[in-house]
Amino acid sequence: DTAVSQTPKYLVTQMGNDKSIKCEQNLGHDTMYWYKQDSKKFLKIMFSYNNKELIINETVPNRFSPKSPDKAHLNLHINSLELGDSAVYFCASSQEWRGDTDTQYFGPGTRLTVL
Amino acid sequence: AQKVTQAQTEISVVEKEDVTLDCVYETRDTTYYLFWYKQPPSGELVFLIRRNSFDEQNEISGRYSWNFQKSTSSFNFTITASQVVDSAVYFCALRVILTGGGNKLTFGTGTQLKVEL
Numbered sequence: 001d002t003a004v005s006q007t008p009k010y011l012v013t014q015m016g017n018d019k020s021i022k023c024e025q026n027l028g029h030d031t032m033y034w035y036k037q038d039s040k041k042f043l044k045i046m047f048s049y050n051n052k053e054l055i056i057n058e059t060v061p062n063r064f065s066p067k068s069p070d071k072a073h074l075n076l077h078i079n080s081l082e083l084g085d086s087a088v089y090f091c092a093s094s095q096e097w098r099g100d101t102d103t104q105y106f107g108p109g110t111r112l113t114v115l
Numbered sequence: 116a117q118k119v120t121q122a123q124t125e126i127s128v129v130e131k132e133d134v135t136l137d138c139v140y141e142t143r144d145t146t147y148y149l150f151w152y153k154q155p156p157s158g159e160l161v162f163l164i165r166r167n168s169f170d171e172q173n174e175i176s177g178r179y180s181w182n183f184q185k186s187t188s189s190f191n192f193t194i195t196a197s198q199v200v201d202s203a204v205y206f207c208a209l210r211v212i213l214t215g216g217g218n219k220l221t222f223g224t225g226t227q228l229k230v231e232l
Contacts, residue, residue, distance in 0.1 A: 033219075041154075041204060045219040055217035090160060097218045100167075102148065102210060104220060106160035 003027050004107035006091050012113045013081060021076045021110045023091030031055075032074035033092040033104060034066060043090070049074055050097055078112075086114045117142050117211045121223035128197050128230055136192045136226045138207030144168075148210040149190045150220065151181070155203040163205075166190065197230045204228070 004025045013019055025032065033056075034046040048056035052068040063079045074091060088109045095101030118141040128134045140149065151163040164174065166183050174181045178195045194201055204227050208220040 031217075035220075041225050043206065043220075043222040048217045048219065050217065055215070056213060056219060058219070088158065092160075097216075098212060102218060103150070103162060103165050105162060106152075108159045111158075 004091055004093055004105055006089075006107040006110050008110060009108060010111050010113075012115065014115055015081055015083060017081050018077070018079045019081060019112070020078070021089055021091075021112070023074045023076070023107055025072055025091075025093040025105075025107075027093055027095075027105065029093040029095050029105075030071055031094045031097045031102075032068065032071070033094075034074065034076050035090045035092060035106075037088040037090060037109070039087070046089075047074075047076075048097065055097065081112075081114045083114050086112055088112070117144075117209055117221050119207050119209050119221055119223035121205075121207055121226050123226045124224070125227040125229070128228070130199060130230055130232055131196050132230075133193060133195050134197050134228065134230075136194075136205050136207075136228065138190045138192065138223060140188050140190065140207070140209050142209060142211075144212070149183070150208040150210065151190075151192050152206045152208065153203045154206065154225070160206070163192075194228075197228075199230050199232060202228055202230045 031050045033048045047066045049068045065077045068074045091107040092104040094104045120139045147168045153161045180193045182191045204225040206225045207223045
């Protein structure tokens with residue numbers, strides 16, 4: 001009965017490769033997010049989708065492309081991976097993005113290592 | 116500017132001590148929401164509490180309590196009788212509504228709490 005799940009949990013790859021991280025939530029939430037946590041544990045939002053529509057893109061390089069096939073899924077595709085992309089990527093979801101049901105629940109994270 | 120400051124980078128305590136984690140925020144919004152999350156060594160982010168700016172009542176949940184003071188823009192978190200399982204990084208966050216729609220959490224830099232026997 002996992003609420004927000006991500007696959008894979010660990011991803012090790014070479015510079016220049018393309019990779020995807022998948023996220024699924026079974027909470028019936030309308031809004032999903034991607035955050036990046038760097039090596040100093042600083043968390044920063046990357047994207048947010050509401051009902052499959054992109055609503056936030058926080059100046060992320062266009063090598064990163066989120067895709068939401070339905071409101072329960074938000075995948076992250078990364079092209080031409082660079083060393084600086086190494087981080088932990090967290091997916092999150094909330095019932096909505098405003099009002100009293102905006103609490104974000106996070107997935108377990110995907111640790112991406114680019115060699 | 117919207118900003119969250121957690122000035123304590125790392126705190127070490129001995130089990131059963133009480134410990135307070137500080138959080139100071141900056142926002143121009145009159146309505147805002149504050150959160151605390153816990154990140155244990157296993158890495159996941161666990162939601163602890165959400166507080167809106169109109170509710171300044173302190174909250175207690177078991178050994179956890181939160182002190183929200185608008186006058187000092189602080190939302191501090193106290194663990195009473197700490198246990199080794201409380202060892203984690205604790206993040207304070209401010210919900211920011213963006214003018215184009217959507218919201219994001221602006222996180223502080225986190226406080227690493229180590230509880231030793």
